[in-house]
Amino acid sequence: MRTLARERIAPRAAEIDKSAEFPWDIVELFRENGIFATLADEEYGGIGASALLTVVSIEQISKVCATSGLILAVQELGALAFKLAGTDEQRRRFLPRIASGESIAAYALTEAGSGSDAAAMRSEARRDGEEYVIDGSKRFITNAGVAGLYIVFAKTDLAAGHRGISAFVVESSAPGLEIGRIEPKMGVKGSTTGELFFNGCRVPAENRLGGEGDGFAIAMRILDRSRPGIAAQGLGLAQGATDYALEYARGRETMGEPIAKHQLIAGMLADMETRCEAARGLLYRCGRMIDEGVEGPELSKLSAMTKLFCTDTAMSVTTDAVQVLGGYGFMQEYPVERMMRDAKVTQIYEGTNQIQRLVIAREMLREQRAFLLAGQ
Numbered sequence: 030m031r032t033l034a035r036e037r038i039a040p041r042a043a044e045i046d047k048s049a050e051f052p053w054d055i056v057e058l059f060r061e062n063g064i065f066a067t068l069a070d071e072e073y074g075g076i077g078a079s080a081l082l083t084v085v086s087i088e089q090i091s092k093v094c095a096t097s098g099l100i101l102a103v104q105e106l107g108a109l110a111f112k113l114a115g116t117d118e119q120r121r122r123f124l125p126r127i128a129s130g131e132s133i134a135a136y137a138l139t140e141a142g143s144g145s146d147a148a149a150m151r152s153e154a155r156r157d158g159e160e161y162v163i164d165g166s167k168r169f170i171t172n173a174g175v176a177g178l179y180i181v182f183a184k185t186d187l188a189a190g191h192r193g194i195s196a197f198v199v200e201s202s203a204p205g206l207e208i209g210r211i212e213p214k215m216g217v218k219g220s221t222t223g224e225l226f227f228n229g230c231r232v233p234a235e236n237r238l239g240g241e242g243d244g245f246a247i248a249m250r251i252l253d254r255s256r257p258g259i260a261a262q263g264l265g266l267a268q269g270a271t272d273y274a275l276e277y278a279r280g281r282e283t284m285g286e287p288i289a290k291h292q293l294i295a296g297m298l299a300d301m302e303t304r305c306e307a308a309r310g311l312l313y314r315c316g317r318m319i320d321e322g323v324e325g326p327e328l329s330k331l332s333a334m335t336k337l338f339c340t341d342t343a344m345s346v347t348t349d350a351v352q353v354l355g356g357y358g359f360m361q362e363y364p365v366e367r368m369m370r371d372a373k374v375t376q377i378y379e380g381t382n383q384i385q386r387l388v389i390a391r392e393m394l395r396e397q398r399a400f401l402l403a404g405q
């Protein structure tokens with residue numbers, strides 16, 4: 030994965046950012062090298078790799094190109110919908126397409142009026158014989174317009190709050206699905222982020238994932254499992270920026286010596302490396318925990334902590350990397366400028382870092398802990 034990243038993806042990263050075009054050549058590279066196959070078990074056309082391997086892969090790719098790392102992370106998000114909520118028939122029908130890369134996946138939860146408060150969504154799905162009819166819209170959806178399979182959340186019962194949400198697989202060819210505006214944005218520019226419109230969009234009833242009303246729980250379980258992927262994207266960015274800053278600091282001289290020898294710069298590099306290593310410890314622990322089959326509140330908490338720490342690390346370390354390069358760090362000629370822009374969104378999507386803190390605090394309050402208070 031590292032070799033592929035260094036030799037084939039790194040040389041494309043600046044161009045992908047500049048053109049802001051979806052990199053189909055990187056998708057082709059992933060297809061040819063069986064990278065998407067790591068996301069499904071053998072019986073569903075994959076190679077059955079571990080969760081740990083997936084986060085290491087996303088980390089290695091994001092070290093050189095966060096847009097390319099995001100392609101793998103969101104493909105995993107799609108695969109998780111089937112792994113966690115699909116019937117055997119649905120897995121057989123859809124997972125081989127994800128594992129071969131024939132179809133790019135997308136996960137459509139957010140709407141114009143509901144991001145952090147996902148339960149406030151307004152899209153609706155009404156049963157009509159052997160079909161559902163979806164009306165509404167989604168916003169900020171990664172892979173809008175390039176995906177073949179959309180995992181879509183909509184309300185089958187408007188009065189039941191989050192218990193009224195159901196999940197559906199919507200094919201890009203579904204009648205009544207339209208792609209709206211693709212957003213120009215600050216970072217991960219090669220990734221498409223756009224609107225989806227559902228105007229009487231018809232999907233077969235056998236495309237519903239889980240039962241009616243299970244959609245919110247499914248969405249949250251998927252996010253518990255996919256957040257480490259975004260954490261891995263953040264860590265990749267942070268390590269990539271640290272490595273670049275170190276190389277630069279070795280070669281750039283001021284006041285008669287390399288800037289790496291000036292203690293203020295050396296201290297900064299040491300802090301950057303330490304943060305990356307701490308983030309990696311948390312991320313790999315989370316990957317192993319998933320592979321050991323841990324689920325529920327314990328996973329929610331560790332996965333939120335991992336996403337929070339790795340992506341806050343991404344932002345602070347890439348900002349420091351720009352500082353280490355001085356004026357050159359601000360220039361588009363050097364990759365740390367792109368890395369700093371790319372890092373920002375990792376603190377926002379798949380649940381903002383404020384929401385991660387709420388999840389962590391909620392689980393802390395739920396836990397029964399032995400405690401010692403002074404005087405008791």
Ligand SMILES: Cc1cc2nc3c(=O)[nH]c(=O)nc-3n(C[C@H](O)[C@H](O)[C@H](O)COP(=O)(O)OP(=O)(O)OC[C@H]3O[C@@H](n4cnc5c(N)ncnc54)[C@H](O)[C@@H]3O)c2cc1C
Nearest residue numbers: 136137138139143144145169170171222378379380381383
């Ligand atoms: C590039 C990009 C790609 C994306 N891809 C996808 C995708 O593929 N699929 C998808 O479904 N969504 C996607 N999103 C949407 C993303 O998940 C949401 O933007 C995010 O969850 C925040 O929602 P919001 O933008 O509506 O902000 P809001 O929910 O309006 O939040 C605004 C601010 O208030 C804070 N806040 C909100 N509620 C609370 C609270 N209770 N306590 C404390 N602070 C709070 C937030 O942390 C944030 O700082 C993407 C977004 C971006 C930018």
